[in-house]
Structure formats: C-alpha cells, structure tokens
Amino acid sequence: MGERLDRAARLIEQSAVQNSATGGRASGPFHPLRAVNRKFHGRRRLGVGSLLGVPLGWMLFVYVGSLLLLVLSSLYRLHPKQSKPTGEITASNLVSAFKFWDPDVWPIVWVFFRTTGVALLVTAICFLIALPVAFFVSKVAPRWLRRGLIVALLMPLWAGYLVKGYAWRAMVSPAGGRFAAAGRGDGGFLESVFGWTPGFGRAAIVIALVYLWLPYMILPIYAGLDRLPPSLLDAASDLGAKPFRTFRSVILPMLLPSVAAGSIFTFSLTLGDYIVPQIVNNGEERFMFGTIINATLGAPNQPLAAAYTLWPLIIIILYLLAMKRAGAFDNL
Amino acid sequence: MKLSWPARIALAGSTVLTLVFLYIPLAVVLRLSFNPAKSVAWPGFNGYTLDWWRKAWESDGPKDALINSVKVAFVAMLIALILGTLAAMAMARFQFFGKNAVSFLMVLPIALPGIVTGIALQNTFSRTFDLGLFSFRVGFGFHSLVIAHATFCVVVAYNNVIARLRRSSPNLLEASADLGAHGSQTFRYVTFPLMRSALLAGGILAFALSFDEIVVTTFTAGSGFLTLPQWILANFSRPQNVPLVNVMATFVMVVSIPLAYLAQRLSDSGSDN
Numbered sequence: 001m002g003e004r005l006d007r008a009a010r011l012i013e014q015s016a017v018q019n020s021a022t023g024g025r026a027s028g029p030f031h032p033l034r035a036v037n038r039k040f041h042g043r044r045r046l047g048v049g050s051l052l053g054v055p056l057g058w059m060l061f062v063y064v065g066s067l068l069l070l071v072l073s074s075l076y077r078l079h080p081k082q083s084k085p086t087g088e089i090t091a092s093n094l095v096s097a098f099k100f101w102d103p104d105v106w107p108i109v110w111v112f113f114r115t116t117g118v119a120l121l122v123t124a125i126c127f128l129i130a131l132p133v134a135f136f137v138s139k140v141a142p143r144w145l146r147r148g149l150i151v152a153l154l155m156p157l158w159a160g161y162l163v164k165g166y167a168w169r170a171m172v173s174p175a176g177g178r179f180a181a182a183g184r185g186d187g188g189f190l191e192s193v194f195g196w197t198p199g200f201g202r203a204a205i206v207i208a209l210v211y212l213w214l215p216y217m218i219l220p221i222y223a224g225l226d227r228l229p230p231s232l233l234d235a236a237s238d239l240g241a242k243p244f245r246t247f248r249s250v251i252l253p254m255l256l257p258s259v260a261a262g263s264i265f266t267f268s269l270t271l272g273d274y275i276v277p278q279i280v281n282n283g284e285e286r287f288m289f290g291t292i293i294n295a296t297l298g299a300p301n302q303p304l305a306a307a308y309t310l311w312p313l314i315i316i317i318l319y320l321l322a323m324k325r326a327g328a329f330d331n332l
Numbered sequence: 333m334k335l336s337w338p339a340r341i342a343l344a345g346s347t348v349l350t351l352v353f354l355y356i357p358l359a360v361v362l363r364l365s366f367n368p369a370k371s372v373a374w375p376g377f378n379g380y381t382l383d384w385w386r387k388a389w390e391s392d393g394p395k396d397a398l399i400n401s402v403k404v405a406f407v408a409m410l411i412a413l414i415l416g417t418l419a420a421m422a423m424a425r426f427q428f429f430g431k432n433a434v435s436f437l438m439v440l441p442i443a444l445p446g447i448v449t450g451i452a453l454q455n456t457f458s459r460t461f462d463l464g465l466f467s468f469r470v471g472f473g474f475h476s477l478v479i480a481h482a483t484f485c486v487v488v489a490y491n492n493v494i495a496r497l498r499r500s501s502p503n504l505l506e507a508s509a510d511l512g513a514h515g516s517q518t519f520r521y522v523t524f525p526l527m528r529s530a531l532l533a534g535g536i537l538a539f540a541l542s543f544d545e546i547v548v549t550t551f552t553a554g555s556g557f558l559t560l561p562q563w564i565l566a567n568f569s570r571p572q573n574v575p576l577v578n579v580m581a582t583f584v585m586v587v588s589i590p591l592a593y594l595a596q597r598l599s600d601s602g603s604d605n
Contacts, residue, residue: 033516036515041514058483062453066452066456132347149347151593158591160581160588161561162565163358166361169372170360170361170364173373187374189360211354271445272446279568293447309451313444
C-alpha cells in the first residue's frame with residue numbers, strides 16, 4: 001500500500017513542478033479528465049447516480065421487469081385450441097394454483113408443501129453437518145491445516161451442478177436395475193463397495209440435494225465462527241460454562257446471521273430444483289414442485305405455469321425478508 | 333474453550349467423513365471416464381482405457397457445446413464484472429436512500445429458484461414489445477443466454493468487489509485526495525489497484541457460475557443453441573453416450589476446480605491490506 005501512496009505523492013510533486021513552471025497560474029496540472037473530475041467533485045448524487053444507474057437499470061428492467069411480466073402473464077386466459085395465451089384477463093389460473101381447498105387443486109398444492117418440506121429437511125441436514133465441520137476447522141484444527149481444510153470443503157462447489165447430480169446417479173444406481181451395466185450385473189459405487197444403496201427415489205433425492213448445497217452452508221458458518229473472538233469462549237468457560245452451555249448461549253446466538261445466510265441457498269435452491277431430483281429419481285413423476293411447473297410450461301400452458309411459479313416466488317421473498325431481518329445479507 | 337479429547341476426535345471425525353462424502357462421488361465420475369464398459373456400474377480398479385477421452389475429443393457434439401458454453405460464459409462475465417463493480421463502488425462509498433433495497437435486488441437472481449428466473453426471462457424474451465415508434469423482440473439464442481447469465485452473475489462480481497472495498501481503509505481515498513489527486517487519479521492509482529485481484533476472482537467465479545448453469549439456460553437458450561450442461565443433460569440417459577458424458581463431466585471438474593482454487597487465492601490475497 002505504501003508504494004501506491006508513494007506513487008501518488010510523486011505525481012503530486014510532478015504537478016507542483018509543472019505548476020511553478022507555468023507561474024502557478026493554472027489551478028492544477030493538465031489532466032485529460034479534468035472537466036469530468038470537476039463535474040463530479042463533491043457531487044454525491046451525481047456520483048451515486050452514475051455508478052449505480054447502469055447496474056440498477058439492468059436489474060430493474062431485465063429482472064424485476066421480467067418478474068412483474070411473469071406475474072401479469074398468469075392473468076391471461078389460455079386459448080383453448082392454440083395453447084397460447086389470449087388477451088383475455090381471467091382469474092382462473094390463479095384459482096387453479098391457489099384454491100387449495102378445491103380437491104382438484106389440492107394435489108398440486110400438496111406437492112408444493114412437500115417440496116417445501118424437502119427444502120427444510122435439506123437445510124436442517126446441511127446445518128447439522130456443517131456446524132461441527134465448520135467448528136472443527138475454525139476452532140479446533142491446528143492453525144496450519146485450517147486454510148487447506150476450508151478450501152477442500154469448498155472446492156466441490158465448483159465441480160458443476162450436473163456433474164454432481166450425475167455423480168450421484170453413478171453412486172446410487174442399484175444392481176440389476178434398468179440403468180445398470182450392459183453385460184455387468186452389479187450396480188453403482190455404493191452397491192458394489194458397501195453392498196447397500198438407497199436406490200433411485202426420495203432418499204437419493206435428499207442425499208443428492210444435501211451434497212449439492214452443503215458447501216453453501218459450510219462457508220457462512222465457518223466465516224461466522226472465524227469472526228467469533230476466542231476470548232469470548234474463554235470468558236464463557238471462565239464463568240463456569242461447560243462446552244455445551246457455551247455453545248447454546250454464546251456461539252449459537254452469534255452464529256444466527258451466518259446460518260440464515262447459508263439457509264437462503266440450501267432452502268431456495270432446493271425449492272426450485274427439479275433437474276437433479278429427476279436424475280436420481282425412480283420415475284415417480286411429481287415429487288418436486290419444479291417438475292410440475294416445467295411440465296405445465298411444456299404442456300404448453302404458460303399462464304398456468306406462471307401462476308404456479310408464484311408459490312415459490314412468494315415463499316422465497318418472504319423467506320428472504322425474514323432472513324434479512326436475521327442479518328443474513330451481511331454474511332452472504 | 334476447553335474441549336475433551338473425545339469431543340475433539342468426534343469433531344475431527346465428522347470433518348473427515350464430510351470430506352469423504354464430498355469427494356467420493358467426484359472420484360467415481362473420474363474413474364468412470366476411464367472405464368471400458370458403457371455404464372455407470374462401478375468397475376472397481378480393473379480395466380482402464382483412454383478411448384472415450386479420444387472419442388470425446390473427436391466428436392463434434394460435445395466440442396461445439398463446450399465452445400458455446402465458453403463464449404456465453406465469457407461475455408456474461410464481462411457484463412457482470414462491469415455492472416457488479418459499478419454497483420459495488422456506489423454501495424461501498426455512498427450512503428443513500430434505498431440502499432438496502434438495492435442490496436436485496438442484487439442478491440435476488442441467485443436467491444430465487446432458477447426455475448422462477450428462467451420462466452420469467454423466457455416469458456419476457458418471447459414477447460414483442462411495441463414502443464410506438466418501433467417494436468422489438470429479444471428472441472432466443474446466444475444473446476438471450478448472455479443477458480440471462482449476466483443477470484445472475486452480477487452478484488458474484490458485486491460480492492467480491494464490495495468485500496474488498498469494505499476491507500480497504502477509507503483513509504486511503506482521503507490520503508489520495510489530500511495529496512491532490514483527482515477523482516480519476518484516485519481511481520487509477522488507488523481504487524483500481526486495490527480491486528484488481530478481487531475483479532479477477534469475481535470474474536473467474538462469474539465465469540464458472542455461467543459455465544455450470546443449467547436451469548435458466550434450459551428456458552432461455554431456445555432450440556438452436558446448446559451449451560455443455562445442456563448436452564450432458566440430453567445425453568446422460570442415452571446408454572451409448574454414457575462414456576462421453578463421463579468424460580465431459582470429468583473435464584468440467586478438472587477445469588473448474590483449479591480455476592475456483594485460483595479465484596479463492598486471489599480474493600484472499602487482498603485481505604492483508
């Protein structure tokens with residue numbers, strides 16, 4: 001850093017020399033951007049506007065605009081023959097997505113609730129795995145090992161979403177199943193090495209989802225623990241707290257924002273996922289809500305699919321607002 | 333905190349088990365890419381071949397998809413870097429009304445499930461917007477993918493740059509101003525050098541995020557444009573193509589993991605400032 005300031009100082013000296021050469025008339029050294037610099041000097045609004053204008057415009061027009069259009073598109077009636085939305089406004093799509101007391105609609109809504117349940121389960125499992133691991137890495141492991149460990153825990157995040165889904169297909173593939181080898185009777189890794197596999201289906205879906213999102217939970221919890229001063233833990237033990245009490249009364253409350261940050265990913269990514277669940281599924285068609293949305297869109301019934309997406313959209317926005325209150329956004 | 337030895341060992345054990353859990357599936361895919369048989373059955377440690385790697389190299393399908401993915405990821409990364417950096421500079425330096433809403437907005441595209449983002453963008457891109465003087469339709473192809481990917485990659489660039497700016501002392505900017513530097517000189521000699529490695533890290537991560545994306549891609553690519561994840565998804569259930577999928581999956585792994593490691597090193601490198 002010092003070196004950069006030195007360079008800046010040299011620059012200023014040069015300009016001083018130039019100034020004296022011009023008899024000190026000029027108010028500053030010549031600089032091609034001088035006019036621009038002057039315009040911006042001391043003008044906070046202009047600064048914010050010019051920096052934020054383009055990115056904010058992009059996000060508002062492309063993203064928020066699209067979300068609003070999506071909500072709007074759920075209000076159009078589907079043309080009965082062409083399977084295209086007409087210009088006619090109707091509430092029927094919203095009714096078929098939200099009138100859960102209707103016996104025709106309930107099965108769909110039930111799938112959504114079940115998907116939310118899976119998302120909560122995956123979040124809980126990720127938390128239970130991530131907590132001891134992150135604690136070990138940040139507070140127990142020898143110092144020289146910490147960096148390497150955390151890098152090793154995070155790297156699989158970047159192995160590729162499909163690669164990992166596909167890897168779990170190869171892991172759980174059962175013996176003699178329709179996916180098993182041509183010629184070889186034995187199954188995937190778990191079956192051949194441990195003689196046991198959950199097979200394709202619900203258990204495999206939960207395992208694969210936990211596998212996919214686990215690093216997202218480990219990282220914020222590790223960062224949160226890392227910020228926790230060791231003196232605080234010493235103070236707790238000086239006051240006579242046993243490790244469990246320290247954990248419950250000191251560590252956990254301070255970790256809450258980090259857990260909230262991690263849970264945004266584990267919860268939200270699970271809620272909308274349908275591709276990996278499909279890869280390790282056993283043919284049960286409507287396990288995840290995303291599958292229903294995708295099938296409806298492909299029907300094609302865009303307005304109804306748009307109405308269905310309102311479910312996850314509303315739940316996630318509520319969830320995000322709750323997590324924001326918990327301080328998650330400073331820990332992402 | 334004093335932990336008993338059994339507690340320490342239990343914690344260490346859970347960490348080791350988690351590492352095993354995280355790496356075994358990846359190792360299985362790696363092993364399968366050298367497997368002579370066309371299946372996902374575990375071959376143990378006998379029978380290795382490089383045939384599938386050669387076949388993958390020679391066949392056009394996966395190679396074209398790979399090139400498409402790289403193109404999209406590169407352009408989306410550039411856009412995301414520019415947008416993310418501008419937003420981060422505004423957010424780190426100024427206090428203004430609606431700041432919280434902006435940070436919420438930046439996170440939204442990765443916090444919302446991909447299927448919502450995907451369907452929303454698909455809906456927008458397929459519409460014709462009539463603006464009176466002229467009308468336009470975004471349509472589908474390379475450009476629609478770039479727009480979609482850039483939108484959810486912005487947050488990665490943004491996060492990296494803002495983390496760096498927050499860590500660096502505001503005194504530096506004041507010092508620079510005290511020494512008489514203009515806004516643009518401060519940017520060139522102080523702010524930009526500070527951000528450089530964060531920009532590189534954010535760029536790599538944005539690239540990786542786009543390169544890997546499948547859900548939004550499925551909805552916004554249209555029919556004529558195939559990325560590598562789409563190719564893998566279309567082929568993993570075709571028995572004759574399983575070996576090629578193994579190879580391409582392994583390829584993705586061995587390319588992206590070192591890149592991510594590099595990004596991690598880069599974003600850490602500025603932390604001592």
